[in-house]
Amino acid sequence: MTAEILMLGRMLPSVMEALDAAYTVHRLWEAPDRAAMLADVGPRIRGVATDGHLGLPGDVMEACPGLEIASSYGVGYDAIDIDACRARGIRVTNTPDVLNDAVAEMALGLMLSLCRRIPQADAYVRAGKWVSEGNFGLTGELTGRKVGILGLGRIGKEIARRCQAMKMQVVYHGRTEQVHEPYPFYADLEAMARDVDWLVVIAPGSASTKGIVSRAVLEALGPDGALVNVARGSLVDEAALVDCLASGKIGGAGLDVFEAEPKVPEALFGMDNVVLQPHQGSATHKTRAAMGDLVVKNLAAHFAGLPLLTPVA
Ligand code: NAP
Ligand code: 8YV
Numbered sequence: 508m509t510a511e512i513l514m515l516g517r518m519l520p521s522v523m524e525a526l527d528a529a530y531t532v533h534r535l536w537e538a539p540d541r542a543a544m545l546a547d548v549g550p551r552i553r554g555v556a557t558d559g560h561l562g563l564p565g566d567v568m569e570a571c572p573g574l575e576i577a578s579s580y581g582v583g584y585d586a587i588d589i590d591a592c593r594a595r596g597i598r599v600t601n602t603p604d605v606l607n608d609a610v611a612e613m614a615l616g617l618m619l620s621l622c623r624r625i626p627q628a629d630a631y632v633r634a635g636k637w638v639s640e641g642n643f644g645l646t647g648e649l650t651g652r653k654v655g656i657l658g659l660g661r662i663g664k665e666i667a668r669r670c671q672a673m674k675m676q677v678v679y680h681g682r683t684e685q686v687h688e689p690y691p692f693y694a695d696l697e698a699m700a701r702d703v704d705w706l707v708v709i710a711p712g713s714a715s716t717k718g719i720v721s722r723a724v725l726e727a728l729g730p731d732g733a734l735v736n737v738a739r740g741s742l743v744d745e746a747a748l749v750d751c752l753a754s755g756k757i758g759g760a761g762l763d764v765f766e767a768e769p770k771v772p773e774a775l776f777g778m779d780n781v782v783l784q785p786h787q788g789s790a791t792h793k794t795r796a797a798m799g800d801l802v803v804k805n806l807a808a809h810f811a812g813l814p815l816l817t818p819v820a
Contacts, residue, residue: 509529509530509531510530510531510553510554510810511530511531511532511533511548511551511552511553511554512526512530512531512532512533512552512553512554512555512556512806513532513533513535513548513549513552513554513555513556513567513571514526514532514533514534514535514536514555514556514557515535515536515555515556515557515558515561515564515567516535516536516557516558516560516561517536518556518558518580518799518802519795519796519799521796521799522556522580522799522800522802522803525803526556526803526806529803529806529807529810530554530806533548533552535567541566542566545566545567545570545571546570549567549570549571549572550570550571550572550573551573552570552571552573552574553573553574553575553576553810554574554575554576554577554578554806554809554810555567555571555574555576555577555578556578556580556802556806557577557578557579557580557587558579558580558581559579559580559581559582559583559584559585559586559601560581560586560768561586562579562584562585562586562587563577563579563586563587563588563592563597563599565588568588568591568592568595568597574595574597575596575597575598575809576597576598576599576600576805576806576809576815577592577597577598577599577600578600578801578802578803578805578806578809579599579600579601579602579802579819580602580798580799580802581601581602581789581798582601582602582603582604582606582661582662583601583711583712583738583739584599584601584819585711585712585713585739585741587599587819589819589820592820593820597820598809598815598818598820599818599819599820600801600802600805600815600816600817600818600819601817601819602797602798602801602802602817603661603817604661604817605794605797605798605801606662606788606789606794606797606798607661607662607664607665608665608794609788609789609790609791609793609794610662610665610666610709610737610788610789611662611665611666611668611669612669613737613763613784613787613788614666614669614707614709614735614737614761614788615666615669615670615673617735617737617761617762617763617782617784618649618654618705618707618733618735618761619649620761620782621733621735621759621760621761621780621781621782622646622647622648622649622733623646623647623648624643624646626782627643627779628643631643649670649673649674649675649705650673650674650675651674651675651676652675652676652704652705653675653676653677653678653702653703653704653705654670654675654676654677654678654703654704654705654706654707655678655679655680655693655699655700655702655703655705655706655707656670656677656678656679656680656690656707656709657679657680657681657696657699657706657707657708657709657710657719657720657738657742658679658680658681658708658709658710658711658738659679659681659685659688659690660681660709660710660711662709662737663679663707663709663710664688666707666709667679667690670707675705677690678690678691678692678693678699678702678703679691679692679693679699680692680693680694680695680696680699681710682715696719696720696724697723697724697727698727700724700725700727700728700732701727701728701729703728703732704731704732704733705732705733705734705735706720706724706728706732706733706734706735707735707737708720708734708735708736708737708738708742708743709737709738710738710742711738711739712738712739712741712742716738716739716741716742717741717742718741718742718743718744719742720734720736720742720743720744720748721744721747722744722747722750722751725744725747725748725751725756725757726751726756726757728757729756729757729758730755730756730757730758731758732757732758733757733758733759733760733761734748734757734759734760734761734762735760735761735762736760736761736762736763736764737763737764737788738764739764740764740765740766740767740768741766743766745765745766745772746772748760749772749774749775752775752778752780752781753774753778758780759780759781759782760775760780760781760782761781761782761784762775762781762782762783762784763784763786763787763788764786764788765786768785768786769785769786771783801816801817804816805817805818
């Protein structure tokens with residue numbers, strides 16, 4: 508008998524086809540009545556396919572007492588209560604490593620866009636202003652500047668390598684010094700922010716990182732400093748960020764992630780010193796295919812009694 512699984516949201520066609528071929532798949536997002544579907548199929552569900560935003564909500568956990576595994580499309584699992592999963596014996600998998608390059612590219616893209624004012628210069632050309640008003644004007648440059656990475660993990664290390672290629676000085680902050688890494692370590696985030704031109708945030712969302720980029724950290728970064736966040740909105744005090752950008756207490760921001768996605772503080776829309784992205788860090792054809800493949804393979808490994816490829820719990 509094929510196992511019954513619950514998909515919480517739409518995924519790539521290749522993923523949906525692979526799951527449909529192997530399991531009886533129930534599509535929760537298509538249900539006209541979510542509670543009714545959960546009550547109906549929940550007792551038979553053995554696996555869940557989810558993503559970093561949808562996580563594993565409490566109503567799904569409650570409705571699926573026989574749930575064995577949640578396979579998540581994304582490396583960040585802050586939307587899943589891992590302790591509750593462990594307590595219920597639910598295994599959890601994510602999609603680490605395959606997205607490192609794409610997310611690192613996005614971080615550098617935001618830095619280059621902000622520093623070289625690429626969106627503004629593009630708009631300038633399109634508006635015919637190069638002809639009517641002459642040259643666009645001068646911009647900053649990444650070369651020779653100092654970047655502090657908050658979270659020198661799998662993605663942070665790829666960002667660091669790319670910053671070195673831009674001839675930047677790299678330093679980092681984390682809970683633990685990584686003695687075999689070549690970059691200077693700061694035990695204190697505020698002290699690092701004071702010393703750098705760019706603060707790049709790429710640590711996981713968690714209780715220990717909530718609001719870690721506080722008003723004090725932003726003020727330490729200062730009027731010539733810029734923030735790039737490709738991690739989670741929860742790491743940054745967003746109200747303080749908006750305030751610091753508006754008052755010139757920090758120089759600029761490149762943001763891929765926000766506190767209440769897809770809602771973005773409207774105050775940011777009118778700011779010239781900000782570049783915004785709708786959480787696109789891993790959103791390339793190549794990377795999303797590799798992430799989807801891991802979602803499918805982790806479920807397959809579980810139901811075949813084989814070791815999970817990328818277990819979290
Ligand atoms: P990772 O390999 O686990 O690295 C995380 C790093 O953060 C580690 O170096 C860790 O160092 C540091 N860290 C953890 N807790 C900390 C704390 N309380 N204070 C300071 N540093 C802390 O994770 P990853 O694979 O690089 O992914 C990082 C995060 O990026 C994900 O969790 C996800 O939220 C986000 N992400 C975003 C996108 C996007 O589309 N924008 C895509 C992928 C991932 P220590 O243990 O030494 O503290
Ligand atoms: C995805 C992410 O946008 O991997 C993560 O943690 O934030 C991104 O890769 C997300 O998980 C897909 O839903």
